[in-house]
Amino acid sequence: MVNSNYSYDICIVGSGPAGLASLSAIREPYSLDVLNDEQIERAHTFFRRQKKTDTLSVCIVDPHSSWMQKWNNSFATLQIEHLRSPALAHPNLFDANALLAFAVEHNRVDELHESGLFDRKELLPLGQSQIGLWKLPSARLFRDFCDDLSQRLKHDFLQGSAIHVERGGGSRRFQLTVETMNEEHVLVGTDHLILAMGPIGRPIWPTSLSHMRSFPRVCQWTDMTSVLACSPRSVLVLGGGLTAVQVAQRCAKTARQVVLCSRRTLSSRHFDIPVEWFDKRHTNKCLYDFYHLSIKERLALLKGTRGGGSVPPGYMKDLERLEQQGLLHRVVGTPKILCEDIEEGKYIRTQIGDHSYDFDAIILACGYQPDCEAHSLIRSIQKMHPELGIHGGLPAVTQDLQLAPHMFVVGALSSLYTGPDAANLMGIRRASQVVANQLDCCLSTNRLRQHGKVFQNLFDVFGDTDSSDEEEH
Numbered sequence: 001m002v003n004s005n006y007s008y009d010i011c012i013v014g015s016g017p018a019g020l021a022s023l024s025a026i027r028e029p030y031s032l033d034v035l036n037d038e039q040i041e042r043a044h045t046f047f048r049r050q051k052k053t054d055t056l057s058v059c060i061v062d063p064h065s066s067w068m069q070k071w072n073n074s075f076a077t078l079q080i081e082h083l084r085s086p087a088l089a090h091p092n093l094f095d096a097n098a099l100l101a102f103a104v105e106h107n108r109v110d111e112l113h114e115s116g117l118f119d120r121k122e123l124l125p126l127g128q129s130q131i132g133l134w135k136l137p138s139a140r141l142f143r144d145f146c147d148d149l150s151q152r153l154k155h156d157f158l159q160g161s162a163i164h165v166e167r168g169g170g171s172r173r174f175q176l177t178v179e180t181m182n183e184e185h186v187l188v189g190t191d192h193l194i195l196a197m198g199p200i201g202r203p204i205w206p207t208s209l210s211h212m213r214s215f216p217r218v219c220q221w222t223d224m225t226s227v228l229a230c231s232p233r234s235v236l237v238l239g240g241g242l243t244a245v246q247v248a249q250r251c252a253k254t255a256r257q258v259v260l261c262s263r264r265t266l267s268s269r270h271f272d273i274p275v276e277w278f279d280k281r282h283t284n285k286c287l288y289d290f291y292h293l294s295i296k297e298r299l300a301l302l303k304g305t306r307g308g309g310s311v312p313p314g315y316m317k318d319l320e321r322l323e324q325q326g327l328l329h330r331v332v333g334t335p336k337i338l339c340e341d342i343e344e345g346k347y348i349r350t351q352i353g354d355h356s357y358d359f360d361a362i363i364l365a366c367g368y369q370p371d372c373e374a375h376s377l378i379r380s381i382q383k384m385h386p387e388l389g390i391h392g393g394l395p396a397v398t399q400d401l402q403l404a405p406h407m408f409v410v411g412a413l414s415s416l417y418t419g420p421d422a423a424n425l426m427g428i429r430r431a432s433q434v435v436a437n438q439l440d441c442c443l444s445t446n447r448l449r450q451h452g453k454v455f456q457n458l459f460d461v462f463g464d465t466d467s468s469d470e471e472e473h
Contacts, residue, residue: 005186006059006158006186006187006188006189007057007188007189007190008057008058008059008156008188008189008190008191009056009057009058009190009191009192009443010026010056010057010058010059010190010191010192010193010194010439011058011059011060011061011174011176011188011190011192011193011194012058012059012060012061012194012196013061013062013162013176013193013194013195013196013197013377014060014061014062014195014196014197014198014411015060015062015064015066015067015068015069015070015157016062016068016070016071016196016197016198016411017068017071017091017146017411017425017428018196018197018198018410018411018428018431018432019060019062019067019194019196019410020067020068020091020146020149020150021091021092021093021196021410021425021428021429021431021432022194022196022410022432022435022436023058023060023150023153023155024091024092024093024094024149024153024432025093025432025433025435025436026056026058026436026439027058027153027154027155028093028094057156058154058155058156059155059156059157059158059188059190060155060156060157060158061158061160061162061176061178061188062157062158062159062160063159063160063161063181064159065159066157067146067147067150067157068143068146068147068150070198072143074222075139075143077221077222077224077225077250078221078243078246078247078249078250079249079250079253080139080246081138081139082111082113082136082137082138082139083136083137083138083139083142084136084242084271084272084312085136085271085424085425085426086115086133086134086135086136086278087099087100087103087112087133087134087135087136087137088100088133088134088278088426089278089424089425089426089429090137090142090145090146090425090429091146091149091425091428091429091432092145092149093429093432093433093436096133097133098145098149099137099141099142099145100112100133102141102144102145102148103137103141106144108141111137111138111140111141112135112136112137112138112141113135113136113137113138114135114136115134115135115136115270115312158178158186158188159180159181160178160179160180160181160186161178161179162176162177162178162377163177163178163179163376163377163380164176164177164376164377164380165177165193165377165380165381165384166380166384167384168187168189172191172406173189173190173191174189174190174191174192174193174406174407175187175188175189176188176189176190176193191406192406192407192408192439192442192443193406193407193408194408194409194410194435195377195403195407195408195409195410195413196409196410196411197375197377197411197413198411198412198423199368199370199411199412199423200370200371200372200374200375200378200393200412200413201368201369201370201371201372201374201393202368202369202371202374203220203222203364203366203367203368203369204364204366204367204368204369205364205366206238206334206335206364206366208334208335208336208337209238209335209337209362209364211337212337212362217230217232217348217360217361217362218348218361218362218363218364219361219362219363219364220363220364220365221239221243221244221247221363221364221365224247224250224363227361227363228250228251228254228361230360230361231254232251232255232359232360232361233255233256233257233360234255234256234257234258234259234347234357234358234359234360234361235251235255235257235258235259235359235360235361235362235363236259236261236335236348236350236357236359236361236362236363237251237258237259237260237261237362237363237365238261238262238335238362238363238364238365238366239260239262239309239364239365239366239367240262240263240264240266240309240366241272241309241310241311241365241367242272242309242310242311242312242315243309243365243367244260244262244309244365244366245260245266245311245315245319246315246365247363247365248260248319248322248328249315249318249319249322251363252322252327252328255327255360256327257327257329258322258327258328258329259328259329259330259331259352259357259359260319260328260329260330260331261330261331261332261333261335261352262330262331262332263332263333263334264332265332266310266311266316266319266330267309267310267311268310268311268312268313268316269310269311269312269313270312270313271310271312271424272309272310272424273305273420273421273424274286274305277419277420277421277426277427278421278426283430286419287419290419290420291399291417295389295391295396295416296391298416299391299392299394299416301420302392302415302416302419302420305420309367331352331353331355332353333352333353334352335350335351335352335362336350336351336352337349337350338350338351338356347359347360348360348361348362350362369393370392370393370394370412370415371393372390372393372394372395372413373390373393378395381403381404381407384404385403385404388403388404391416394413394415394416395409395413395416396416397409397413397414397416397417398417399417400434400435400437400438401414401417401418401431401434401435401438402438406442408435408438408439409431410428410431410432410435411423411427411428411431414427414431418430418431
């Protein structure tokens, strides 16, 4: 059954941080982050006097029933207490201080945890650390902040999976096919499409365990809830990044023995990319250098900058505590399964280096291999635009983050142009603003401008005071 009753000006595929940031960038008339004090005052006065109604229609499409559900489920599975990203990284594009202000307004400042960067010399001149912007918000605070933001931004929410897109009947409008939860197909017509779906690819399985994909006690971390429900006494966790550490911490709460195995010694740093990418004084230089690399060099930098995963100092201290208590053991090496035919209820005998272990379960947290072509929606876009290049599993995009005319990407899919922080909250903020700016340019000749002037030039009001006075006279 096909229903085609949906029609919107903009459709955003994805209800995670990238989708919410995109909606915020579209809905907010301006951003405090890019204006000086005088411009902010003039903008506030101008928009307060505006009587027009925002007639722009926006639809969010996602398989989950509410905003940030996949994100929140992941945090719940790992029992994560606070974010790795600082309080200045969030989906509200109007004000970088919004999360901090939310904490103050609701008397929840105690949910902002020290990141260890307060006295870092190179950050002190920014003033951000002194007011708490480099503190780490609790998972609960961030969740409530995002809930509040999503409720204040006008939009429709359609639960379902976006599986196909094409041009509709000779029109330049897109027809997006969405498969609902009851397996019906609905068509969503839209002028502009934003893909904010998060990472697309295949979870990595170590070669030594490839023959155990169907074994119920060997799983990816996203499926570990059912494994832990069986109360395993000994667990092997594979991976060398923060997620692997969080899985090991979670398992150590119930298992008697947890072994965390990585291919190399764990590296410790506050963020998974250099802090320069968070520092607004250096971000443009980082981006400039990135933009002038070839695609091959960008792919190498994307891999090298993240360094295969890293662990914040606070987590490293907790690992040391668990080791001292005898609940966790760290090893470096590649596991080898010693028994090929494992019966239900039997241990999984595994050799790592010179030692052998008996495990009840093995949980993988080795990252994922980017492969955007694994998604049917991307394949349908390729069919429409055969010229679309795919490099290292990532799509080639323009400098305004378009896969094709009027089709944008935000988040991990934009990595080849946004940079190594594309999937991080800070990169998502930057990409969302780029897309919103380009949409404003696109819609300036759109029917919306002709019928209601929804997209008049908002930034005329930000001109110099002298030139503005001359126009008034």
